[in-house]
Amino acid sequence: MAVYTHVPAEDMDRFLARYDVGSLVSAKGIAEGVENSNYLLETTQDRFILTLYEKRVDEADLPFFMDLLDHLAERGCRVPRFIGDRQGRKLQQLGGRPACLIEFLTGVSVTEPTAAQSRAAGIALGEMHRAAADFAGRRRNALDPAGWHDLATRCGADFDAIAPGLGERVRQELLWLDAHWPADLPSAVIHADLFPDNVLMLGDRVTGLIDFYFSCTDIRAYDLAVTHGAWCFAHDGSAYHADRGAALVAGYDVAFGLSEAEHIAFPALCRGAALRFLLTRAYDWINTPPDALVTRKDPLAFLRRLDFYAQATLPELLGR
């Protein structure tokens, strides 16, 4: 959430000269997204996002993301496309980093979604799933159940420094998920990180889905489970907002919908999604010095969600 690589304006000028996008009139480093450096550029023609990829994003994955966003945009989804230069090249080098010029989308991210906004997010997710259905690209989800086991092993004894008993709780949950994780649900390309941060809105209208850098091939209904955990709770996980859950699922049903098998598996998918964010937050918590300027996100906010999902009824989760 910072600008890691400083790009001189003179270098940006030279970079933009490869494209047919006008000349630079403003450039501001922005605090956004995963651990990349991002600039909001304004040219004589339009606004753009300039992204320099730092470390969390593997350059080899960029063509997958580029093709996916082209595919989704061609089917009417509001997603930020990668811009090609005059030779059609989208992947460049700048400041010693892989760098891309990306479409700018208006809209702001809500912090406390309303039910109407949750419904709009559900519709946008369903439309994305519909548009992605015939996308041929594939990318492995590094944060699948095998990845959770790996993360849990790496956190090891440090879990209990976050909260007493957390290590044992994670171990038991992994056992439960190993026994109950659905094996036969349809797999597809999913966003896998559709928090309110990654949805641009104007009022109750979605103007953009962004930050596809976790997108991958996995159980499609798991994407709705991730989104459910992200949109339907107080930030600290202390309260479930049933109205948002019902609206999110109703919106998804309008645009895509869950099968009967997906309905039945939904509580397990939600538990897995809650554990996935608990684990990555715990790992970052353990590996981030407390005085670093990067904000550490509380892992326990997702332990509370996990506790809720472990005892919730299907009607509570789906609103029907």
Next chain:
Amino acid sequence: MAVYTHVPAEDMDRFLARYDVGSLVSAKGIAEGVENSNYLLETTQDRFILTLYEKRVDEADLPFFMDLLDHLAERGCRVPRFIGDRQGRKLQQLGGRPACLIEFLTGVSVTEPTAAQSRAAGIALGEMHRAAADFAGRRRNALDPAGWHDLATRCGADFDAIAPGLGERVRQELLWLDAHWPADLPSAVIHADLFPDNVLMLGDRVTGLIDFYFSCTDIRAYDLAVTHGAWCFAHDGSAYHADRGAALVAGYDVAFGLSEAEHIAFPALCRGAALRFLLTRAYDWINTPPDALVTRKDPLAFLRRLDFYAQATLPELLGR
């Protein structure tokens, strides 16, 4: 250079509703300026900077800055004005911080100024001094010679951890400056921090002077000395670019000019300016953990400038 206070979009909406500026369509936290939180906002009408004041800026000083920028803008200087709400109030509270909505100016900051750009900066500085001549506000410069002594005392024995002998070098320079600091030069409101970062340009044209949060009442020609140290050297202070120095001073002469007494005092003013940035950088260096995400700026880059100024001739500095 980060966003310290996160402002939910919902709160920004409510904040903007006090103003006659349209409704929010985009908000990006930007990495800019001194230690404030800044957002680049786009509304249905225009773009704005939203600044939340964190700690380095004293709320009691804000009226001085507001009045100064109004005064300068009314006289044709391109500076970002503070925007008043429907009741004319410019100082608000947001996220528990003093907060202001500020005009957005286009332009980018150059990293390696050309002579033509240095000349444009000199003209803009001179025009600012002309426009400020009848400004009635006053603000003490906390970083005047008394402030340098204070900073040097607080750095104490830690100087030599930066470079062996640095403490003694600073002590000798303070003695020299005490004996040679000009007493009778005209005083006025100055910018006091006009680095290329704080000048927005398009090509060779200045489109804005920004970041007036160090502006204060002090020797007017000292402002040109600060600007000289900021624009006319390689970043690390290893080389003086005489062409930029000549162009900067020539530009300043076109718009305002130095008196004979100011010419004579100029080398001492440049030594003082170099010491001022050496001292604040040394203080920050000593008090910033090496692993903090904030970039520590090298104090020795200004020791090298100081060494240059201590032996330079007046024609070298002024280009004539």
